Amino acid sequence: MTDGNLSSTPESGGSSRYLRGVYTEYIVGAVSVPLTLLGLLERQPSHGYDLKRDYDEYFGRGKQLPFGQVYATLGRLARDGRVEPGEAEPGDGPDRKRYAITNLGRAEVDAWLADPVEPEPHLQTVLFSKVTLALMLGKPAEAYLDRQRAAHLVRMRDLTELKRTGPLVDVLLADHALFHLEADLRWIDLTSARLTELAEAVRKP
Amino acid sequence: MLRLGLRLTLRSGREAFVRLAVTTAAVAVGVALLLGVLAEFHAFQAQSSQPCWACTSGNPVPSTLPASGELWNNSVDFYQGQTLTRLNVAALGADAPVLPGISRLPAAGQYYASPALAALLRTVPADELGDRFPGTMIGTIGQAGLTGPGQLAVYIGYSPTALNATGGTTWVTSIATAPAAEVFTPFFRYAFGIGVLAVIFPMLVLISTATRLAASRREERFAALRLVGGTPADIRMIAAVEAAVSAFFGAILGVVIWLLVQPLVAGGALIGTRYFSSTVTPAAWEYAAIVAGVPAIALVAALISLRRVQISPLGVSRRATPKRPTLWRLTALALGVALYLYGLSVTSHQSIGAATYPGLLLTMVGLVIAGPWFTWASARLFGSVSTSDIVAAVKAAGGPALDKRKIEVRNPIKTVGAHQVDVRLHPEISATLSLEVSAA
Amino acid sequence: MSTPVVAGGILIEARDVRKSFGQTPALRGASVAVGRGEILAIMGPSGSGKSTLLHCLAGIFAPDGGEVWLDGSRMDTLDEAARTKLRRTAFGFVFQFGQLVPELTAADNVAMPLLLNRVRRRAAYQTAETWLEKLGIGDKGGRRTGELSGGEAQRVAIARALALGPKLIFADEPTGSLDSLTGEKVMDLLVGLAREQGTTVIIVTHDARVAAYADRVVMVRDGLVSLDLGPESSAAAKHAAKAAN
Numbered sequence: 089m090t091d092g093n094l095s096s097t098p099e100s101g102g103s104s105r106y107l108r109g110v111y112t113e114y115i116v117g118a119v120s121v122p123l124t125l126l127g128l129l130e131r132q133p134s135h136g137y138d139l140k141r142d143y144d145e146y147f148g149r150g151k152q153l154p155f156g157q158v159y160a161t162l163g164r165l166a167r168d169g170r171v172e173p174g175e176a177e178p179g180d181g182p183d184r185k186r187y188a189i190t191n192l193g194r195a196e197v198d199a200w201l202a203d204p205v206e207p208e209p210h211l212q213t214v215l216f217s218k219v220t221l222a223l224m225l226g227k228p229a230e231a232y233l234d235r236q237r238a239a240h241l242v243r244m245r246d247l248t249e250l251k252r253t254g255p256l257v258d259v260l261l262a263d264h265a266l267f268h269l270e271a272d273l274r275w276i277d278l279t280s281a282r283l284t285e286l287a288e289a290v291r292k293p
Numbered sequence: 294m295l296r297l298g299l300r301l302t303l304r305s306g307r308e309a310f311v312r313l314a315v316t317t318a319a320v321a322v323g324v325a326l327l328l329g330v331l332a333e334f335h336a337f338q339a340q341s342s343q344p345c346w347a348c349t350s351g352n353p354v355p356s357t358l359p360a361s362g363e364l365w366n367n368s369v370d371f372y373q374g375q376t377l378t379r380l381n382v383a384a385l386g387a388d389a390p391v392l393p394g395i396s397r398l399p400a401a402g403q404y405y406a407s408p409a410l411a412a413l414l415r416t417v418p419a420d421e422l423g424d425r426f427p428g429t430m431i432g433t434i435g436q437a438g439l440t441g442p443g444q445l446a447v448y449i450g451y452s453p454t455a456l457n458a459t460g461g462t463t464w465v466t467s468i469a470t471a472p473a474a475e476v477f478t479p480f481f482r483y484a485f486g487i488g489v490l491a492v493i494f495p496m497l498v499l500i501s502t503a504t505r506l507a508a509s510r511r512e513e514r515f516a517a518l519r520l521v522g523g524t525p526a527d528i529r530m531i532a533a534v535e536a537a538v539s540a541f542f543g544a545i546l547g548v549v550i551w552l553l554v555q556p557l558v559a560g561g562a563l564i565g566t567r568y569f570s571s572t573v574t575p576a577a578w579e580y581a582a583i584v585a586g587v588p589a590i591a592l593v594a595a596l597i598s599l600r601r602v603q604i605s606p607l608g609v610s611r612r613a614t615p616k617r618p619t620l621w622r623l624t625a626l627a628l629g630v631a632l633y634l635y636g637l638s639v640t641s642h643q644s645i646g647a648a649t650y651p652g653l654l655l656t657m658v659g660l661v662i663a664g665p666w667f668t669w670a671s672a673r674l675f676g677s678v679s680t681s682d683i684v685a686a687v688k689a690a691g692g693p694a695l696d697k698r699k700i701e702v703r704n705p706i707k708t709v710g711a712h713q714v715d716v717r718l719h720p721e722i723s724a725t726l727s728l729e730v731s732a733a
Numbered sequence: 734m735s736t737p738v739v740a741g742g743i744l745i746e747a748r749d750v751r752k753s754f755g756q757t758p759a760l761r762g763a764s765v766a767v768g769r770g771e772i773l774a775i776m777g778p779s780g781s782g783k784s785t786l787l788h789c790l791a792g793i794f795a796p797d798g799g800e801v802w803l804d805g806s807r808m809d810t811l812d813e814a815a816r817t818k819l820r821r822t823a824f825g826f827v828f829q830f831g832q833l834v835p836e837l838t839a840a841d842n843v844a845m846p847l848l849l850n851r852v853r854r855r856a857a858y859q860t861a862e863t864w865l866e867k868l869g870i871g872d873k874g875g876r877r878t879g880e881l882s883g884g885e886a887q888r889v890a891i892a893r894a895l896a897l898g899p900k901l902i903f904a905d906e907p908t909g910s911l912d913s914l915t916g917e918k919v920m921d922l923l924v925g926l927a928r929e930q931g932t933t934v935i936i937v938t939h940d941a942r943v944a945a946y947a948d949r950v951v952m953v954r955d956g957l958v959s960l961d962l963g964p965e966s967s968a969a970a971k972h973a974a975k976a977a978n
Contacts, residue, residue: 244945522821
């Protein structure tokens with residue numbers, strides 16, 4: 089479910105690869121659209137139109153998700169058994185179908201939310217989606233945040249160890265990464281403190 | 294541990310050293326004053342217990358001159374306003390008692406003069422003074438026969454028949470050795486006692502105040518020591534050393550000051566007559582008592598002042614909050630004043646009322662005990678919450694250390710309740726601090 | 734209950750510790766165990782009780798409830814004198830503020846726990862000199878600590894902590910007042926020397942980059958140890974393997 093380029097082996101060679109990998113290859117955003125839509129669907133069965141509207145409102149950040157992408161994704165999810173298209177309702181076109189999540193789909197959302205994201209800088213978008221969804225779905229967001237904290241600290245520990253033995257260039261890179269990871273952690277702390285507020289905000293509609 | 298205490302006391306930097314020096318100087322002055330008072334008291338004692346030979350009451354001269362004893366004829370002369378004690382004496386036998394201050398009685402045509410008189414005789418023309426005394430001066434009267442170095446006295450020798458012919462002659466067989474019963478001696482004794490107290494009390498107060506002032510600066514330091522495993526006993530030892538060292542050096546310095554000043558004091562006159570300078574000195578045991586006692590008192594004062602302070606390793610001094618001073622504090626003072634006034638009321642020419650002395654003592658003690666009540670009462674009337682109080686409260690609440698000069702109090706805070714003050718953090722940035730003042 | 738990763742057994746352990754200050758509960762049943770030679774970081778938001786936990790583990794406070802075990806025997810039931818003795822024989826402290834005597838010299842400060850323990854003056858000062866050298870401030874021995882920079886003062890504190898050869902070092906925000914580079918150097922020294930001596934270290938910090946030096950991280954929230962952000966990294970595993978040999 090994750091992007092393949094960020095597999096990192098903890099030995100120093102792998103860490104170097106990881107470091108350089110972080111800054112040269114980075115694709116995350118696109119991957120979580122199916123999962124986000126799936127998560128939104130877990131709330132209640134919805135039309136594609138409603139899903140797109142909700143996605144744009146919470147996760148779009150100014151960019152609207154194209155209808156085509158929504159229906160294509162829904163189609164793929166249906167093919168994989170994550171969702172079940174309902175009966176076609178009176179009206180025209182595929183957009184009048186109401187989709188419902190399957191148990192397989194539910195399990196996949198659970199696993200995705202529970203699994204921490206690979207610690208790297210600039211992951212707020214993914215983390216943000218996960219936290220928001222978790223709150224919408226009434227899942228234990230705090231626990232997910234904790235697991236993310238743990239993953240971050242492990243990475244930071246490796247980087248700190250690396251600084252002891254590596255060449256100066258790697259030390260500088262490691263410092264940079266450490267500061268960003270620390271920033272992530274502070275964001276996680278702050279979000280953690282705001283969880284009750286956030287839960288209120290997302291449950292409104 | 295002792296060395297650690299010494300090290301902390303003596304090598305703690307300039308500011309601490311200045312504090313130490315000031316305390317030492319203050320103690321020195323107090324000690325010097327105390328020694329002066331003691332010395333004066335000694336001299337006074339010496340003088341008033343001087344055997345009063347002039348108090349000898351003689352018998353009337355029998356019709357036949359006896360073969361023992363001597364004839365005396367006292368008189369008082371004057372020279373330029375000074376009293377001149379004159380004793381005309383005639384020995385009747387070989388066993389005639391010798392007057393104090395001389396080795397043998399003057400024969401007719403001889404006289405002994407006191408050193409002061411002898412000095413005058415050397416300078417003053419004979420027709421003004423020397424001619425009054427028939428004969429030649431064969432020596433000076435020693436200290437035992439005089440009341441003071443400035444006394445003018447003369448023992449003049451006469452033949453018994455010549456003296457018997459003069460009126461007012463008495464026959465003396467033994468010379469009185471009892472001191473003169475001065476009605477004012479008890480008065481002066483009390484006065485000296487009070488003088489000693491008057492010097493000791495402020496010194497005690499000074500020492501304890503200095504100890505307590507230094508204590509607040511020391512708290513952080515002591516917390517650091519407690520953190521690394523210093524016991525409360527270690528802390529007490531260090532505090533005690535600090536107090537004792539300054540008091541000890543102060544005492545020594547005070548003794549030195551006294552010794553330098555003593556010649557001047559010895560020359561001065563307290564109640565009209567000068568004292569012999571050899572008597573104007575504290576006894577050896579008194580020196581020792583002061584040099585040992587002052588540091589001991591400082592030590593005890595330091596330990597007592599630390600009793601209520603608990604220094605924890607984290608620097609939070611959980612002071613057992615002293616209770617608000619109650620009116621009971623005034624009882625000793627009231628009692629003392631009452632006793633004193635009662636003693637005054639029964640004072641007569643014969644004696645001073647016995648109650649005045651304890652009354653005065655109790656008043657002094659009572660003032661010290663009642664002090665905190667007066668402070669509290671006047672603070673209630675006149676005091677207000679100061680910027681230092683605010684800074685301390687902010688710090689105690691876990692906030693940052695503010696500069697008290699930056700706190701602007703709009704109106705003096707004299708009431709309980711909510712108040713607001715501004716804190717000028719920056720020329721352009723001002724924050725508002727909300728305070729809650731509660732009754733103590 | 735979070736358990737340590739290193740072999741060598743548990744050195745110090747808090748079991749269900751409770752502590753309140755007046756009406757405010759600071760710890761509400763905190764439990765954590767620290768292994769011999771382990772470096773543990775305790776993180777948490779301010780007010781969570783992490784410093785209080787450290788103080789209870791160090792015997793500075795006696796907890797209101799629960800137990801603290803040191804090396805197999807109860808520590809929380811010891812009286813004040815015994816706990817004070819522990820602080821000068823078995824524990825070292827590196828705090829953010831208020832730990833050095835500013836009017837005394839660096840050498841005085843480092844020698845202090847030894848002197849308090851009645852070690853002879855000459856031996857104490859020689860040890861102090863040695864450790865000041867190891868911390869790279871051998872030339873500052875005669876300077877008053879109030880005149881030293883923040884980083885130098887913290888090095889003095891570390892020297893003082895290590896000079897008595899303690900079993901445990903307790904650090905509370907050791908780099909709190911320092912800039913990043915100085916802080917890094919201080920942490921390198923603290924952790925490096927502690928590992929060299931096999932000393933166990935417990936660090937309380939809110940700074941993740943400081944916590945990253947530790948073998949294991951626990952989080953304290955609302956007076957409880959709520960999370961063990963354990964040692965799944967290889968670094969800790971490597972260290973564990975080394976320590977076990």
